[in-house]
Amino acid sequence: MDRNSRIFVAGHRGLVGSAILRRLTEAGYTDLVLRDRSQLDLTDQAAVRAYFDREGIDHVILAAAKVGGILANERSGAEFIRDNLLIQTNVIDAAWRAGVKKLLFLGSSCLYPKHAEQPIREEALLSGPMEPSNKPYAVAKIAGITMCQAYRKQYGFNAICAMPSNLYGPGDHFEPETSHALPGMIRRFHDAKMAGNPTVTLWGTGTPRREFLYVDDMADACLHLMEHYDSGEIVNVGPGEDIAIGDLACLIRETVGYPGTLGHDLDKPDGHPRKLMDVSRLFATGWRPKVGLEEGLRRTYDWFLEHAAPPAPAPSVTQAAE
Structure with missing residues (x-):
């Protein structure tokens, strides 16, 4: 990305999206495309396609998602799987159709199997049963990762996927x-x-x-990946402790x-x-957390x-x- 790239931060008012917006601004990116839910409903396929066709976006950071803890997942599992499937499907497909150069999709450490070998390597995804308490969310986000990889393989779309640890800030x-x-x-x-x-x-x-990563470190990692990582393999993002x-x-x-x-x-x-999580893949690219x-x-x-x-x-x- 150069400093004049037109960048769409989906979910810029959320925990991760707002931190990414701060980091991009600090780094001197000036053409940031932002829409809140009242301006663009990411679950509306027609609206999302029209938006991408109109805006001429170069890069996308997809931080928009429905998230929550154990209680929220237990009470609203239907919304967690439905809304996340709609958001990511609409954005990924519209971005590819509109010729976006690169897209970053955010997964989560909770997508890994409940009893995965520790520290969790990226290859552990789908290697065993997942934690039941967040299954609807995990299934949706795994579908998003699979979609990014499929679009890369079939269409040559440069979509990358990051797996952050538990975020806060x-x-x-x-x-x-x-x-x-x-x-x-x-x-x-x-x-x-x-x-x-x-x-x-x-x-x-x-x-x-649990492994906790300060959200501004996550935002810094996102910018680093957009600039230095182009593989279809998912990459863990965390402090490693x-x-x-x-x-x-x-x-x-x-x-x-x-x-x-x-x-x-x-x-x-x-x-x-x-x-x-095993964060050796990310650390090998030269990134480290600061907080x-x-x-x-x-x-x-x-x-x-x-x-x-x-x-x-x-x-x-x-x-x-x-």
Whole structure:
């Protein structure tokens, strides 16, 4: 990409999309094409095709998706598979039809089999049963990866696919019933602190291990891949190290300044037992993350304090890992 490339960031108001927009702006890209949901419904095939035919877009970063934690996936599985299939199918096909030079599609570490060998290599995709709690989302996103690879093979379309680890940071969703694990815990610890609740109870055992990447590092990796990666093989994006959810909760409690105790609701699911990805393929291209977990948590909590809605007393159950 050169600095005058016309770049469409799909989902620019979301956690990842807004970080990508910040990174592209910092890097001096000036022709960024942005549409929110009220301006362009990505589930509408005709509207998406007309948009691409009209705009003359050079590159696409497809960060638009319906996402959420365990509870959201359990309650809204139909929407997770339907909306994601529609969004990615419409955008990928319209981009190819309009002659887009390159497209980056974002998957997720949760697409890998539940009991994949650790650290998870890219070749593990579809090698075993997936985690049931997010199956509708995973099936949709795997279809998107397969579509990118099929369009590359049949049409020569330069579509690449990145598999980020669990993401967090400014712009995240902190609603207790729809958020992922990390922002959900920030909200509940904060609300418990403000309400004077003596205990915050975590879903599950606290033993599952997760790999967390600060979203601005993810955005930097996306730009790096657009400039330096052209393979049809998927590529993992993460820091290459993980942490137990119980230990993460202790870090968040310290960051928030919550003085109470932690409990565990063992009737609630843990999700994947571990999700640590092998990031050697990405690191071999010369990229490394810059923001460590403790610093990322401080930045995220500061953003939460400045931008989140005024807290209300909350129940004492905290979501488990996504």
